[in-house]
Amino acid sequence: MSANGAAKVEPTPKLIVSDLAVFYDSKKAMGPVSLDIVGQHVTALIGPSGCGKSTFLRSLNRMNELIPGCRVEGSVKLDGDPIYGPGIDPVAVRRRIGMVFQRSNPFPKSIQENVAYGLRIGGITDASDIAGRVERALTQAALWEEVRDRLHESALGLSGGQQQRLCIARALAVEPEVLLMDEPASALDPIATAHIEELINELSANYTVVIVTHNMQQAARVADYTAFFYLGELVEFDRTDVIFTKPSNSRTEDYITGRFG
Amino acid sequence: MIRANTSREHTNREYEQELRRLREQLLLMGAKVEEIINGSIRALIDRDSTLAEQMIAVDRKINQLEIAIDELCMQVLARRQPVASDLRFLTTALKLVTDLERIGDLGVNICERVLELNGEPPLKPYIDLPNMMREVQEMLHEALDAFVAADVERAQRVIARDKNVDAYYTQIFRELLTYMMEDPRNIFRATRLQSIAKYLERIGDHATNLGELVIFMVKGKDIRHAGKLSDAG
Numbered sequence: 175m176s177a178n179g180a181a182k183v184e185p186t187p188k189l190i191v192s193d194l195a196v197f198y199d200s201k202k203a204m205g206p207v208s209l210d211i212v213g214q215h216v217t218a219l220i221g222p223s224g225c226g227k228s229t230f231l232r233s234l235n236r237m238n239e240l241i242p243g244c245r246v247e248g249s250v251k252l253d254g255d256p257i258y259g260p261g262i263d264p265v266a267v268r269r270r271i272g273m274v275f276q277r278s279n280p281f282p283k284s285i286q287e288n289v290a291y292g293l294r295i296g297g298i299t300d301a302s303d304i305a306g307r308v309e310r311a312l313t314q315a316a317l318w319e320e321v322r323d324r325l326h327e328s329a330l331g332l333s334g335g336q337q338q339r340l341c342i343a344r345a346l347a348v349e350p351e352v353l354l355m356d357e358p359a360s361a362l363d364p365i366a367t368a369h370i371e372e373l374i375n376e377l378s379a380n381y382t383v384v385i386v387t388h389n390m391q392q393a394a395r396v397a398d399y400t401a402f403f404y405l406g407e408l409v410e411f412d413r414t415d416v417i418f419t420k421p422s423n424s425r426t427e428d429y430i431t432g433r434f435g
Numbered sequence: 436m437i438r439a440n441t442s443r444e445h446t447n448r449e450y451e452q453e454l455r456r457l458r459e460q461l462l463l464m465g466a467k468v469e470e471i472i473n474g475s476i477r478a479l480i481d482r483d484s485t486l487a488e489q490m491i492a493v494d495r496k497i498n499q500l501e502i503a504i505d506e507l508c509m510q511v512l513a514r515r516q517p518v519a520s521d522l523r524f525l526t527t528a529l530k531l532v533t534d535l536e537r538i539g540d541l542g543v544n545i546c547e548r549v550l551e552l553n554g555e556p557p558l559k560p561y562i563d564l565p566n567m568m569r570e571v572q573e574m575l576h577e578a579l580d581a582f583v584a585a586d587v588e589r590a591q592r593v594i595a596r597d598k599n600v601d602a603y604y605t606q607i608f609r610e611l612l613t614y615m616m617e618d619p620r621n622i623f624r625a626t627r628l629q630s631i632a633k634y635l636e637r638i639g640d641h642a643t644n645l646g647e648l649v650i651f652m653v654k655g656k657d658i659r660h661a662g663k664l665s666d667a668g
Contacts, residue, residue, distance in 0.1 A: 391516055418518045420655030431521045432450065433443040 188213035194248035218397030226406040235271035236264040272350035276357040278337035280329035292348040315343035335366025464500040471542035487546035497539040527652040558624040567603035578645035593646035600639035
């Protein structure tokens with residue numbers, strides 16, 4: 175941690191979070207938190223339920239303001255551009271910072287249409303352009319080989335793991351720079367989880383990934399950096415191997431070794 | 436009961452029990468190793484062949500404990516995926532048993548030489564050898580205590596004492612050489628005594644390893660093959 179309390183890391187940060195605090199009505203849910211998120215790496219957010227990690231994640235692409243009574247203070251900068259502020263379109267922010275949720279939520283449409291949805295909203299109408307982008311997104315999400323022959327079948331016919339990869343493809347189709355993942359594998363079996371984790375690893379070559387997970391081993395496996403949240407505060411942020419072998423804060427130690435509460 | 440780093444217990448009681456059992460087994464093994472070393476030393480000084488044979492038998496128990504502790508470590512690693520201080524404790528335990536087992540073997544070697552020496556009249560009164568033995572005995576005892584108390588300073592003091600043991604070895608070796616040069620009939624006994632001094636010197640090295648492991652376990656810092664004390668603070 176540096177003098178001003180912000181967790182600093184060596185490579186260029188993609189996202190710079192400064193004194194970010196989130197309130198629901200007058201109650202503070204999280205923060206103030208300052209944290210740099212490194213580009214083209216995976217950062218995991220861990221902590222017990224209610225610690226503020228999901229609130230933090232959602233505030234990185236302005237999802238919190240969809241909740242009535244929610245107020246956000248502080249600043250988040252993406253490559254130096256503030257994402258909060260008058261005149262900044264949250265939809266434009268979310269195009270650069272995509273999100274994948276805990277439960278896969280495909281639309282009751284075909285596989286093809288699920289992935290193309292964001293493209294059409296973004297104004298792309300050319301059929302061959304859309305087809306190319308759909309294939310690229312499905313390939314990046316490691317799903318193309320499994321669905322190439324049934325692109326026009328309903329997405330709801332896919333397995334849970336496939337549906338989650340479809341949602342990742344849908345998020346990737348609009349070519350975001352940052353991918354936020356809120357427990358993306360918590361509803362999946364170990365094999366499907368392994369697929370998603372492998373995928374996260376591959377995606378980090380081109381994308382900046384921020385993942386919330388309750389599974390500590392998952393954080394240890396996929397993340398380059400890990401942030402530990404507790405009671406709405408950032409307790410410790412460091413390289414993942416340091417967090418899991420020699421954390422410097424005793425609350426981190428207690429949590430990851432299972433000595434909490 | 437000893438704790439590696441923290442006085443807090445795991446939420447999972449079964450896991451807590453497994454770690455406690457592992458600590459107890461390590462302490463039991465440490466106690467057995469101390470018993471062998473102390474016994475082998477007394478067997479030499481008192482020329483007690485019965486005691487030497489008893490100590491050789493204790494080593495079987497040490498070997499059994501080594502296997503039991505290794506199995507327990509594997510089980511905890513596989514089932515609990517320990518992290519942070521628990522992970523350091525587990526990896527320390529795996530290395531600790533190796534050093535302890537070797538110390539036990541060296542104790543057996545001392546007893547074997549004692550049995551050979553007891554078939555002969557004494558070569559000379561022992562002066563430096565009992566001092567060297569006391570030094571090694573204390574190093575071993577202190578290293579185990581440092582492990583129990585997770586005490587870095589005590590572990591550092593153990594490491595610092597190794598040079599005394601090395602100095603004793605050089606001194607004893609030089610003295611025994613003069614006996615051998617004086618009369619070739621001394622060679623059988625002098626080489627046995629020289630071997631014992633060498634075993635003690637090796638035990639000192641293993642006790643030093645134990646000290647280094649304790650520092651790693653507590654601080655998460657590997658001080659082996661480095662500037663030892665200067666780097667350990």
